[in-house]
Amino acid sequence: MNRLRSGQLFVMLFLSAAFSLLCQTVPFTLEGFFGAILGCAFQLLLCLPMLMLFQAGFSFSAYAKKHLVLPLLFFGYLILRGCVSFTLLQGTAADLNLPFSGRFLGAACIALICVYTASLGIHALARSSTIVFAILLFTLAVLLLGSVAQAEPQNLAFSPKDSIWDGFVHSMAYGDEVVLLFLLLECVKENRWRCCVQIFSGKVLLSGFLTIVGMAVLGSRMAQAEHPFFAAASISQPFRSQRADALYLLVFVMLCVFRITIYTVLAAHLLQLRFPKLRYASTICLILMLGCTVIPGIFAYSAVWNPIFLTAAAILIPSGFLLCRRNGGAAA
Secondary structure, eight states, X not given: OOOOOXXXXXXXXXXXXXXXXXXXXXXXXHHHHHHHXXXXXXXXXXHHHHHHHHHTTOOHHHHHTTOSHHHHHHHXXXXXXXXXXXXXXXXXXXXXXXXXXXXXXXXXXXXXXXXXXXXXXXXXXXXXHHHHHHHHHHHHHHHHHHHTTTOOGGGOOOOTTOOHHHXXXXXXXXXXXXXXXXXXXXXXXXXHHHHHHHHHHHHHHHHHHHHHHHHHHHGGGGGGOSSHHHHHHHXXXXXXXXXXXXXXXXXXXXXXXXXXXHHHHXXXXXXXXXXXXXOOHHXXXXXHHHHHTTXXXXXXXXXXXXXXXXXXXXXXXXXXXXXXXXXXXXXX
């Protein structure tokens, strides 16, 4: 894997997290936001064992060249999470009536773009992340500007139908950044802890921004909104002569491509570590991701098993490696 700066890693994982927030189907609530704060704080604590492991000089890429089971487990995780991203894309595109003749066709078009972006490698993706990040910030500024006239502060109230626990579980269900950090931290040689703090702080800030804007603009309509971000964006139009819908859709597609490309690059990297002569690894990974979208209950998998897997990946696996290194085991 190429070397990355800590700032690049922060931007990459922040953009990946932003896509799931934009696709969120559950209402933005204050309880959900407080749950997200707890979820991000817990995920940050989960990063401590892996930080200790990489500080000791561990390289997962070197380990993956000699072992099969654990790299294969991470490979399967990346494929399934890429599938979840495609499923989010399909569901959002269908509800927004994007110009595709079918849900699968839209995902296939995105996959074709990801084949090219993944072929450029993680370093090119890191360089382009700055531009995408700037466009996202501009889009959020446009949303804020348009929401000023529509916002009603009295809408910012607690919801009787939501709880902090639900917000915590939802945050953990889409907390992929913990696992991605385990696979990418070896690319960063300095400021690893600061990078982790920036990633989860950024998620909290973005979640808080979308919650406040969405609740203030939508009010009681939040409960009926299939996608709260786009519902709030459709009302918050800052320009009299031109709607900003195209800008929101552009950011949505860019974040989708970016997120799926990260999964594809990492999955292809793990695959090629075990099979160096394998060609078209990125294409194979994307085909597997698309194929998994037909699996029923993929969101049930996300909500139930993802918190368990990321907790195991963040605590048990690094702790096992640290123990083996101290005892001079093979995993060192």
